[in-house]
Each structure stands twice: as C-alpha cells, then as structure tokens.
Amino acid sequence: MSTHDVLLTGGRVIDPATGFDAVADLAITGGEITYLAAPGKETPEAETVVDATGKILAPGFIDLHAHGQNLTGHRLQAFDGVTTTLELESGAAPIRSALNWSAEQGRPLHYGFSAGWLHSRILVMEELEDKADALDPLPLDSWASLQHLQSWRGEATPEQIGRIVELTAKQLDAGGLGIGMLLGYAPGTCAAELQAIAELAVQRDVPLFVHARRGGPEGLEELLELSRSTGVQVHLCHFGSTNSGSLAESTQLVLDAYAEGLPFTTESYPFGMSSTVIGAAFLDPEVMKQTGRDPRRIIVLETGEEIASYERLAELRAEDPGTLILGRTYDERIPEDRAALQQAVTLKDAAFASDSMPVKPASSGCMAGLENPTDIDEWPLPEGFVVHPRATGCFTRAISWLARDAQALSLSEVIARSSTIPARIMSRAFPEFKRKGTLQPGSDADLVVFDLESLTPNEDFTRVEPTTGVDQLWVGGVQVIEDGQLKPEAKPGRALLG
Known part of the structure; x- marks a missing residue:
C-alpha cells in the first residue's frame, strides 16, 4: 500500500462538483488529492494524520x-x-x-x-x-x-x-x-x-x-x-x-x-x-444629483468621514481622486x-x-x-x-x-x-482550472477545513482582523494554515497564466 503525505480523517467532505457529501477520509500526496473514501475501508497510510472530526472539508x-x-x-x-x-x-x-x-x-x-x-x-x-x-x-x-x-x-x-x-x-x-x-x-x-x-x-x-x-x-x-x-x-x-x-x-x-x-x-x-476610489466617474457629484443618490452614503475609508454634501464630495475628489471610500x-x-x-x-x-x-x-x-x-x-x-x-x-x-x-x-x-x-x-x-473546485482524486490539493458553528467572519470596518473558524488550509499540497494559525513562511502560491 502506498503512503500518502497527509491523511485527513473523520471530516464531512463536501464536493459540489460531484455531489459527494459524507463523512470521509481524504489524502494528499505532493500537490494532488490522492484518496477519498468513506470510512470502513482499510485506512491508508500517511506520514501525517489530521483529525478533522466535526469539521467541514471543502475545495479551496x-x-x-x-x-x-x-x-x-x-x-x-x-x-x-x-x-x-x-x-x-x-x-x-x-x-x-x-x-x-x-x-x-x-x-x-x-x-x-x-x-x-x-x-x-x-x-x-x-x-x-x-x-x-x-x-x-x-x-x-x-x-x-x-x-x-x-x-x-x-x-x-x-x-x-x-x-x-x-x-x-x-x-x-x-x-x-x-x-x-x-x-x-x-x-x-x-x-x-x-x-x-x-x-x-x-x-x-x-x-x-x-x-x-x-x-x-x-x-x-x-x-x-x-x-x-x-x-x-x-x-x-x-x-x-x-x-x-x-x-x-x-x-x-x-x-x-x-x-x-x-x-x-x-x-x-x-x-x-x-x-472604490472617490474619483470614479459614477461618483461625480453632478451624476449623483441626477440619479438622486445621497452623498451621505459615502464614507472615506481612512478617516471614517461621512460625506455631508455634494460640495464636500467635489472637494475630496479634487484633493485626491485615488482615495478609497465605502458606499452604502x-x-x-x-x-x-x-x-x-x-x-x-x-x-x-x-x-x-x-x-x-x-x-x-x-x-x-x-x-x-x-x-x-x-x-x-x-x-x-x-x-x-x-x-x-x-x-x-x-x-x-x-x-x-x-x-x-x-x-x-x-x-x-x-x-x-x-x-x-x-x-x-x-x-x-x-483548462488548468478543471483540476480546481473539486476534491476528487487527481485534482489539485487546494482545500479548506473549517468549523461551521464557530466560523466568525470579520465584519469590522474600523480594524483589520482575520476571520476565525478556518482551521486548516492547503495550497498545492502545502499547509498554509495549521490549527487556526498562519504559517508565515509558507508561500506555495504559483502564478496561473493564460
């Protein structure tokens, strides 16, 4: 029996590309997914075993x-x-x-x-x-x-x-x-x-x-x-x-x-x-007036200023049209x-x-x-x-x-x-993308493991915080997140070219 690099056991594997949705074991070898099967068969050997019980495994x-x-x-x-x-x-x-x-x-x-x-x-x-x-x-x-x-x-x-x-x-x-x-x-x-x-x-x-x-x-x-x-x-x-x-x-x-x-x-x-940038053509004060859009729905990202008037919008656009804004x-x-x-x-x-x-x-x-x-x-x-x-x-x-x-x-x-x-x-x-978006053996080993109940995306506009609840992440078979912690030295990403 061949030995895989990583075996994830006991997680709920969801692969919409094939309709697969079951508790299963999944293995990675090199940059590929090399095994996917429901428990009950002989457990494959692997250098590293990750217990994913209670977690969701999905294509990256x-x-x-x-x-x-x-x-x-x-x-x-x-x-x-x-x-x-x-x-x-x-x-x-x-x-x-x-x-x-x-x-x-x-x-x-x-x-x-x-x-x-x-x-x-x-x-x-x-x-x-x-x-x-x-x-x-x-x-x-x-x-x-x-x-x-x-x-x-x-x-x-x-x-x-x-x-x-x-x-x-x-x-x-x-x-x-x-x-x-x-x-x-x-x-x-x-x-x-x-x-x-x-x-x-x-x-x-x-x-x-x-x-x-x-x-x-x-x-x-x-x-x-x-x-x-x-x-x-x-x-x-x-x-x-x-x-x-x-x-x-x-x-x-x-x-x-x-x-x-x-x-x-x-x-x-x-x-x-x-x-977007405040200099966008569709944020021109005259265009906004014609369409009845309220400038107070625009907020300057870096300062939090809510733009009070069309005149103030015009002033900020003239100062730096590349300024990033938020819009409701x-x-x-x-x-x-x-x-x-x-x-x-x-x-x-x-x-x-x-x-x-x-x-x-x-x-x-x-x-x-x-x-x-x-x-x-x-x-x-x-x-x-x-x-x-x-x-x-x-x-x-x-x-x-x-x-x-x-x-x-x-x-x-x-x-x-x-x-x-x-x-x-x-x-x-x-065609390279046919190997992505699925967890079938032979596809790229890009996958995410997360805890559905504890998943908490950052929704704060005033501070930058990572989402919590993503426990593991593999990119091209290399682990980038392990037990909820980033591995800063991991840089397996590669350029995808036309």
Missing part, C-alpha cells in the same frame, strides 16, 4: 475578483478559505511587473491577472507607455495613482483604439487570464472600442471580466448584446452592487440570458457596503435593504467573489519604516490599518450568513458558488 475557494494582491491581502484571504485569488476585473498592464513582483516576494495563494484594458487605455491615451515599468506593481494602486489624469476618461481616436487593442493583446501574450474591463470608470468609451476589445477576446478565446458602464438594466443590456453579437464570454462583476436599484428587472435579464444560452456569468459579494449600496441596518441584498447575492448560478481591497493606513503612525503599505510583510498585521471586511471575510460570511444562519442556500450551494462555479467559469478558456 477561488476568488475571481480580488484587488488586494499583496502579501498581506493573500494572508487575510487565507483565513477566508481562499486558495486561488485572481485580479480579473481590473487586471494589470504591464502584467509582467505584477507577476514578477508577486514571484519575487512569494505568495501563500495561487494568483493571476487578466490583461488590464483600462490600464492599457491610460498608458496609451496619457502617452505613458515608456513609463509603465515605473508604476506601482500592485495594479489597484498604480491605477489609483493615475486618477488625477483626464485624457483617458474621454473617447479614444481610431489610432488610439488600435494601440489600446495592441497593448491589451501584449498583456494576453504575457499571461493574462482574459481581459479585465473597468468600463464603468471610463464611460466615454465608444462602441467601436468596446467592439474591438470584444473581437480580440473572441479571437483569443478568452472572457471579458466587466464592470458595467452603467448600473441597472441599461449597462447589463449593453453587455448582453455584446455577447449576443460577437459570441464573447462576458463575466459581469458584482451584480448585486451594480444593480441594487433595479434588482427585479436586472435579475430577469440575467435569467433570460441563461435561458438563451449566452456565454454570460456573474458574481456578487455578500456585503451591503461597496468600496444596501444599508444593512434597514430590514428591507438586507432582504434585497440577500436576494441579489443568491441569484441563480452566480459565483461569490470578494472585490477585496488592499489594506490602507488609518494614520501615518502605522507607516513607520514603510514607504508604501504594499510592502508590509509583518504578521500579525500591526494596528492602525483599515480595509473593507470583504477582504477578510467574503466567503466565510456567505457560509455563516446564507447557509448556517439564514438558511437561504444550502451549505453545498454556498461552497459551489465559492469554488466549483468559479472553476467552471475559468475552465471554459483555461
């Missing part, structure tokens, strides 16, 4: 939408059960900078980036292509640092469109996992440019990961028609937050798209509070809003995805010795940092709220939306 969660792509962001997501974290909505350009930086530092989780269309657009329209390598390697921070520029927000010329497409294609050549389209941040983009990017995606047989140009049915219908006319695979980011004002109509549009057979998928995060898309203090949020995030066949943000200093004091919070390597994380808690507890909140407490979804379905469905979305274009 796959986050399609994570901006916190530094070491701290990875470590926080490990406690959320994540084994693969991908920056697909924004993407990166130059992608080699993000990949090289990640590889040089090492990462505890698998990672990857899409080809960043908006990054490419800014580099072209602001004539910065020769300065691209000097930008911050964390894509969200490099993008935020360019928010003060204006040319990229308008319509591109035909010559510029050609260069944008060419630069985006180069990012695909460098390993981009599809094309990230922050369309909502450049609403002046013309139909010809959108069509050209869709045609590039079709030519390369890769998906678009899109932040819609506008919220509600109008933005959704534009993307559905794009998929219908070109055949491009479209993944709509954060359905819940983008369609909060038109939930019933937008839900029906998605269900109709499924029925039509369009290659269309979507995702949501289980929080009523959103987060659904006010969870109001029962009707919380019910609407639950309806949004339980949309049929939608994945969960965090839209995680990088941690930021709440004060200059916690930055001692650091030029940039991107560089933090200390664990536990020092006091004085803040982040939207979707960076620390997206998937565990979905489990604890929607499955355990509200029973709006079964535990198996929440796990599927966190692992199996994201793997299926990616595997259409990238």
Whole structure:
C-alpha cells in the first residue's frame, strides 16, 4: 500500500462538483488529492494524520475578483478559505511587473491577472507607455495613482483604439487570464472600442471580466448584446452592487440570458457596503444629483468621514481622486435593504467573489519604516490599518450568513458558488482550472477545513482582523494554515497564466 503525505480523517467532505457529501477520509500526496473514501475501508497510510472530526472539508475557494494582491491581502484571504485569488476585473498592464513582483516576494495563494484594458487605455491615451515599468506593481494602486489624469476618461481616436487593442493583446501574450474591463470608470468609451476589445477576446478565446458602464438594466443590456453579437464570454462583476436599484428587472435579464444560452456569468459579494476610489466617474457629484443618490452614503475609508454634501464630495475628489471610500449600496441596518441584498447575492448560478481591497493606513503612525503599505510583510498585521471586511471575510460570511444562519442556500450551494462555479467559469478558456473546485482524486490539493458553528467572519470596518473558524488550509499540497494559525513562511502560491 502506498503512503500518502497527509491523511485527513473523520471530516464531512463536501464536493459540489460531484455531489459527494459524507463523512470521509481524504489524502494528499505532493500537490494532488490522492484518496477519498468513506470510512470502513482499510485506512491508508500517511506520514501525517489530521483529525478533522466535526469539521467541514471543502475545495479551496477561488476568488475571481480580488484587488488586494499583496502579501498581506493573500494572508487575510487565507483565513477566508481562499486558495486561488485572481485580479480579473481590473487586471494589470504591464502584467509582467505584477507577476514578477508577486514571484519575487512569494505568495501563500495561487494568483493571476487578466490583461488590464483600462490600464492599457491610460498608458496609451496619457502617452505613458515608456513609463509603465515605473508604476506601482500592485495594479489597484498604480491605477489609483493615475486618477488625477483626464485624457483617458474621454473617447479614444481610431489610432488610439488600435494601440489600446495592441497593448491589451501584449498583456494576453504575457499571461493574462482574459481581459479585465473597468468600463464603468471610463464611460466615454465608444462602441467601436468596446467592439474591438470584444473581437480580440473572441479571437483569443478568452472572457471579458466587466464592470458595467452603467448600473441597472441599461449597462447589463449593453453587455448582453455584446455577447449576443460577437459570441464573447462576458463575466459581469458584482451584480448585486451594480444593480441594487433595479434588482427585479436586472435579475430577469440575467435569467433570460441563461435561458438563451449566452456565454454570460456573474458574481456578487455578500456585503451591503461597496468600496472604490472617490474619483470614479459614477461618483461625480453632478451624476449623483441626477440619479438622486445621497452623498451621505459615502464614507472615506481612512478617516471614517461621512460625506455631508455634494460640495464636500467635489472637494475630496479634487484633493485626491485615488482615495478609497465605502458606499452604502444596501444599508444593512434597514430590514428591507438586507432582504434585497440577500436576494441579489443568491441569484441563480452566480459565483461569490470578494472585490477585496488592499489594506490602507488609518494614520501615518502605522507607516513607520514603510514607504508604501504594499510592502508590509509583518504578521500579525500591526494596528492602525483599515480595509473593507470583504477582504477578510467574503466567503466565510456567505457560509455563516446564507447557509448556517439564514438558511437561504444550502451549505453545498454556498461552497459551489465559492469554488466549483468559479472553476467552471475559468475552465471554459483555461483548462488548468478543471483540476480546481473539486476534491476528487487527481485534482489539485487546494482545500479548506473549517468549523461551521464557530466560523466568525470579520465584519469590522474600523480594524483589520482575520476571520476565525478556518482551521486548516492547503495550497498545492502545502499547509498554509495549521490549527487556526498562519504559517508565515509558507508561500506555495504559483502564478496561473493564460
């Protein structure tokens, strides 16, 4: 009888990909799952045996939408059960900078980036292509640092469109996992440019990961028609937050798209509070006035300031358009809003995805010795940092709220939306993902072990705390969390490339 590296015994194994849900023994050898069977057969031999009695074993969660792509962001997501974290909505350009930086530092989780269309657009329209390598390697921070520029927000010329497409294609050549389209941040983009990017995606047989140009049915219908006319695979980011004002109509549009057979998928995060840069086009005070949105629903992340007026919003946007804010898309203090949020995030066949943000200093004091919070390597994380808690507890909140407490979804379905469905979305274009999102022998040894009853996601916006209740985490067969404690030296994550 062969000897396995690790044997987990007595846990409830849930594998939505196959419908397996039973108390079973599971073994890992190298980077693969090599044994799965219900107790009663001869127990296999293993160098290490882990008693998982009373715990849940599930495929490691796959986050399609994570901006916190530094070491701290990875470590926080490990406690959320994540084994693969991908920056697909924004993407990166130059992608080699993000990949090289990640590889040089090492990462505890698998990672990857899409080809960043908006990054490419800014580099072209602001004539910065020769300065691209000097930008911050964390894509969200490099993008935020360019928010003060204006040319990229308008319509591109035909010559510029050609260069944008060419630069985006180069990012695909460098390993981009599809094309990230922050369309909502450049609403002046013309139909010809959108069509050209869709045609590039079709030519390369890769998906678009899109932040819609506008919220509600109008933005959704534009993307559905794009998929219908070109055949491009479209993944709509954060359905819940983008369609909060038109939930019933937008839900029906998605269900109709499924029925039509369009290659269309979507995702949501289980929080009523959103987060982005204050310079976003849809946070323009004049736009907000026209749509009747209250500026008091916007909170500055680093200071906690609730923006009292449109005038104050304009002032803060002028001071630093890259400042991170929180926005009350659904006010969870109001029962009707919380019910609407639950309806949004339980949309049929939608994945969960965090839209995680990088941690930021709440004060200059916690930055001692650091030029940039991107560089933090200390664990536990020092006091004085803040982040939207979707960076620390997206998937565990979905489990604890929607499955355990509200029973709006079964535990198996929440796990599927966190692992199996994201793997299926990616595997259409990238076959490597067929080995993820399942616990069957021969699949990648990416798995999470958690205590359902004690699972407590961090929901605090004022301090950064890891989720508790995730007991064990393996990434590529290497243990990253052991008995609820991070192994800081463990950096088995590898780059996933297109």
